[in-house]
Amino acid sequence: MKIAVVGAGPAGLVSLKYSLDHGHECEVFEQSGVLGGTWVYTDNIGTDENGLPIHSSMYQGMRTNLPKEVMFFLDYPYPSTKTKSYLSQPEVLEYFINYANHFQLEKYIKYYRCVTEVTPIHTSKWQLKIQDAKTKQIEIKTYDAVFICNGHYSDPFVPSIPGQNEFEGKQLHSHHYRTPEFCKDKRVLLVGAGSSGTDIAVKVSQVSKEVFLSCKQESFVHKSIKVKPVISRFNKNYVEFEDNSKEYVDIVIYCTGYLYSYPFLSDNCDIKVEDNWVHPLYKHVVNIKHPTMFFIGVPFLVPVIPVCDVQVRFALASLANEILPSEKDMLKELNEYINARKNLHIPQRYMHKIGSNNLETYFQELSSFANITPIPTTALACGNSTYSTSFPNLYLNTMKVGVIGGGPSGLVVAKYCIANNFDCDVYEQRSYLGGTWNRNYSDEDPDDKLIYTKLYQGVLTNIPKEIMMYPDYSYPPEETKSFLGPVEVFDYFKGYADTFNVHHCMKYRKIVLNVCPNSDETWTITFKDLKTKLIDEAQYDAVFVCTGHLWYPITPKFPGQSIFKGSQTHSSNYNLPDPYKDKTVVVVGARSSARDVVEFISLFAKHVYVSYRDFCLVQFKENVSPKPYIKEIKETSIIFEDGTEEMVDDIVYCTGYDYSFPYLSEQCEISIDDKYIYPLYQHIVNANHPTMFFIGVPSVVCAIPLFDLQVRFAFSVLQGNCVITKEEMLKDLDKKREEREKLDIPQRHAHKMGEYQEAYWAELARVGSITPLPPVLCRIYDEVRKGRHLNLHYKILDDENFEIYSED
Numbered sequence: 001m002k003i004a005v006v007g008a009g010p011a012g013l014v015s016l017k018y019s020l021d022h023g024h025e026c027e028v029f030e031q032s033g034v035l036g037g038t039w040v041y042t043d044n045i046g047t048d049e050n051g052l053p054i055h056s057s058m059y060q061g062m063r064t065n066l067p068k069e070v071m072f073f074l075d076y077p078y079p080s081t082k083t084k085s086y087l088s089q090p091e092v093l094e095y096f097i098n099y100a101n102h103f104q105l106e107k108y109i110k111y112y113r114c115v116t117e118v119t120p121i122h123t124s125k126w127q128l129k130i131q132d133a134k135t136k137q138i139e140i141k142t143y144d145a146v147f148i149c150n151g152h153y154s155d156p157f158v159p160s161i162p163g164q165n166e167f168e169g170k171q172l173h174s175h176h177y178r179t180p181e182f183c184k185d186k187r188v189l190l191v192g193a194g195s196s197g198t199d200i201a202v203k204v205s206q207v208s209k210e211v212f213l214s215c216k217q218e219s220f221v222h223k224s225i226k227v228k229p230v231i232s233r234f235n236k237n238y239v240e241f242e243d244n245s246k247e248y249v250d251i252v253i254y255c256t257g258y259l260y261s262y263p264f265l266s267d268n269c270d271i272k273v274e275d276n277w278v279h280p281l282y283k284h285v286v287n288i289k290h291p292t293m294f295f296i297g298v299p300f301l302v303p304v305i306p307v308c309d310v311q312v313r314f315a316l317a318s319l320a321n322e323i324l325p326s327e328k329d330m331l332k333e334l335n336e337y338i339n340a341r342k343n344l345h346i347p348q349r350y351m352h353k354i355g356s357n358n359l360e361t362y363f364q365e366l367s368s369f370a371n372i373t374p375i376p377t378t379a380l381a382c383g384n385s386t387y388s389t390s391f392p393n394l395y396l397n398t399m400k401v402g403v404i405g406g407g408p409s410g411l412v413v414a415k416y417c418i419a420n421n422f423d424c425d426v427y428e429q430r431s432y433l434g435g436t437w438n439r440n441y442s443d444e445d446p447d448d449k450l451i452y453t454k455l456y457q458g459v460l461t462n463i464p465k466e467i468m469m470y471p472d473y474s475y476p477p478e479e480t481k482s483f484l485g486p487v488e489v490f491d492y493f494k495g496y497a498d499t500f501n502v503h504h505c506m507k508y509r510k511i512v513l514n515v516c517p518n519s520d521e522t523w524t525i526t527f528k529d530l531k532t533k534l535i536d537e538a539q540y541d542a543v544f545v546c547t548g549h550l551w552y553p554i555t556p557k558f559p560g561q562s563i564f565k566g567s568q569t570h571s572s573n574y575n576l577p578d579p580y581k582d583k584t585v586v587v588v589g590a591r592s593s594a595r596d597v598v599e600f601i602s603l604f605a606k607h608v609y610v611s612y613r614d615f616c617l618v619q620f621k622e623n624v625s626p627k628p629y630i631k632e633i634k635e636t637s638i639i640f641e642d643g644t645e646e647m648v649d650d651i652v653y654c655t656g657y658d659y660s661f662p663y664l665s666e667q668c669e670i671s672i673d674d675k676y677i678y679p680l681y682q683h684i685v686n687a688n689h690p691t692m693f694f695i696g697v698p699s700v701v702c703a704i705p706l707f708d709l710q711v712r713f714a715f716s717v718l719q720g721n722c723v724i725t726k727e728e729m730l731k732d733l734d735k736k737r738e739e740r741e742k743l744d745i746p747q748r749h750a751h752k753m754g755e756y757q758e759a760y761w762a763e764l765a766r767v768g769s770i771t772p773l774p775p776v777l778c779r780i781y782d783e784v785r786k787g788r789h790l791n792l793h794y795k796i797l798d799d800e801n802f803e804i805y806s807e808d
Contacts, residue, residue, distance in 0.1 A: 407435020
């Protein structure tokens with residue numbers, strides 16, 4: 001028998017597979033160039049490159065609203081390595097691609113072929129008109145049976161509401177939603193509280209000014225979203241609701257479902273769609289008037305993949321065994337079904353709605369009638385349990401995240417956890433947030449001031465505030481200076497925490513003692529309460545390491561160092577210049593911290609020598625002189641590599657910090673060798689345990705924007721939007737190592753960005769499918785690296801350009 005299948009989505013693939021199993025000749029017609037149907041993501045909306053309507057309704061960050069345990073074909077389960085239940089769009093699409101590859105289906109799929117007409121012809125056969133999407137040429141072919149597998153998630157339904165045309169804001173259906181960026185700083189109203197409505201509301205809330213969700217019944221949503229009743233009327237710039245309240249909104253997104261649509265079926269097919277009811281279909285599958293036409297995947301509120309599986313096998317059994325009743329009897333049974341639904345006051349538009357109460361009965365009807373293998377009862381139980389819950393997808397997908405460190409990088413992790421409705425604990429040793437920017441300490445706990453006090457009096461930021469901001473939170477407009485002190489920066493982070501309400505996530509005065517992966521890729525964090533001295537542990541689905549790299553000082557070793565009679569200190573312990581009054585001081589190092597220390601000490605010291613190897617940020621003046629690197633230290637003098645010797649009273653080492661994570665167990669499989677942390681994919685993901693993320697490892701960067709970008713990349717990995725195997729991550733690390741070797745970049749600079757920063761940002765955005773940072777930030781950074789001038793102000797004009805002006 002020769003069978004035609006319309007559509008290469010999940011329904012089309014399983015129709016093809018079972019048709020081939022039965023020995024039939026089969027062709028699948030797919031108007032796009034890839035299989036997967038609605039599970040194929042594209043940034044585009046409207047029409048594709050061939051002028052055909054885009055089928056997919058996928059958006060970035062979408063996760064399944066059903067567990068994978070009820071989303072597989074009967075003869076092809078998910079691999080055992082796939083432990084998560086709720087998967088991302090790329091993971092589901094990967095499953096369908098693997099299914100097609102496993103059963104060698106793709107050679108039967110005719111891509112870029114659009115079925116324009118299906119009509120029955122004599123002797124119970126079918127004639128299909130097929131247009132080449134590229135050349136527009138028409139081909140006519142004849143088949144013995146037709147499987148309609150074009151789905152019902154491509155023709156959006158938008159309800160008609162009074163005043164809709166008067167509204168001046170933006171209106172769109174969720175079918176055309178892809179990413180939330182267009183909602184930035186806008187007031188957004190979503191209509192409909194199904195899976196897509198609640199999920200998109202959460203994503204939009206991350207960037208918008210305010211989010212409202214209009215729905216008929218009470219809905220469980222994130223507390224940042226305001227639930228409203230049904231809309232009664234639109235006005236020019238606001239919306240009225242049935243409770244007589246009104247809200248001013250800029251954007252309306254309709255998450256109101258889809259219509260069944262079969263524009264390619266001729267009138268002779270005798271199929272009608274009225275009020276979203278496709279009829280006459282026997283058991284939601286068979287065209288009663290022409291019983292060699294089958295509709296796969298019509299029912300809704302069902303586990304779609306198993307339903308398609310059993311429907312196809314039912315259809316093929318009816319073809320092979322002629323088990324279908326007569327047309328008269330099928331119509332009679334259909335009418336009985338309709339009347340039963342009407343007696344229950346079920347509207348006609350819900351005729352294809354199955355739901356948990358009827359799911360098992362429907363499966364059993366198809367299986368027993370056609371004498372085919374039933375769906376496993378465990379899958380049915382799982383499906384029923386899922387559909388009987390009153391909580392939407394965003395609650396089923398809750399993760400628990402452990403964050404180590406309450407500084408700038410830890411705060412942004414907490415912010416995104418809250419936005420995604422993840423549980424989050426942030427462990428912070430000190431009594432308040434801010435990390436190295438927090439110079440405050442608790443009077444009740446004097447030891448508090450011993451932790452992370454790496455800032456010294458009088459220090460100003462080494463880059464302007466314009467490139468020290470999170471993308472979604474600016475400094476207050478009254479803060480006009482570009483280069484700020486610790487107090488202003490700390491206030492910024494406090495304001496960020498207040499705005500995004502992260503305080504409830506903070507676990508203050510808790511020191512993490514040990515982090516260890518469990519066998520199921522969850523994590524155990526062991527911590528100590530510094531007040532009670534009690535030790536406890538907690539379990540997490542993911543761990544973010546956010547302890548920074550400015551607290552484990554590096555002091556280089558020199559011959560004779562131990563016999564030097566003067567003071568030797570690292571810049572991490574420097575606070576005031578007073579102790580260096582009238583002294584001769586050697587400052588080792590010439591980068592940002594050295595620049596500041598020299599600037600302050602030179603105001604009091606007799607003379608300052610700056611000893612360094614290569615790059616220098618220090619400005620030399622009358623009592624400040626450059627020197628090469630130290631060769632040897634004597635009791636009261638220093639010999640430099642050029643052979644010169646100077647009498648010296650004190651030494652200050654501005655020689656940076658090392659990476660240190662003493663709380664990571666060996667099982668974390670993280671190593672540090674010559675300042676290189678391995679294996680960190682994209683300087684973020686632990687390739688051996690990809691639910692562990694390191695935020696803020698790169699140096700010579702715009703740190704604050706980078707933290708935000710890295711966290712969004714990590715969430716893309718965590719939520720399955722960026723799917724990459726361990727082997728691929730390790731291969732990428734090897735490639736990057738080879739590239740550094742070709743450029744003679746030493747291993748200790750593996751995490752150093754500098755001139756490579758913009759390329760790194762672009763790569764994160766591309767690989768993670770996330771919104772990039774504007775290039776202008778790197779442009780300003782590069783300009784400031786040439787020389788910091790504290791009297792200059794920087795103003796960002798757009799994503800590419802900025803201007804500089806003087807306060808004079």
